[in-house]
């Protein structure tokens with residue numbers, strides 16, 4: 001899905017506004033249509049500085065993952081940090097949600113889910129249909 005608005009290339013506010021509304025919005029070059037995530041000032045393919053917004057389906061496949069034991073708080077649970085190949089053609093770093101360690105497989109299908117973490121909504125990934 002495409003929206004008509006144009007984003008400032010170095011402004012990630014549109015991304016976070018999308019997340020707050022339960023949408024994964026990506027920057028798409030207005031000249032060559034390359035999807036760029038994270039946003040950058042200039043398109044690495046054609047040099048354009050004009051960007052449009054594309055809504056991602058949020059679907060993709062697990063490229064790689066690790067269990068992070070580096071605690072952000074003394075009682076924090078380890079997190080599964082994932083690298084997802086989105087169907088849109090970009091990689092996305094996030095955490096896996098609601099998936100047991102023995103269920104994780106490289107290339108497994110995943111989809112975005114928007115979860116409140118502390119006081120911030122974050123785009124996390126889970127199995128299709130597992131975003132409760």
Ligand SMILES: [Zn+2]
Nearest residue numbers: 029032043046
């Ligand atoms: Zn471009």
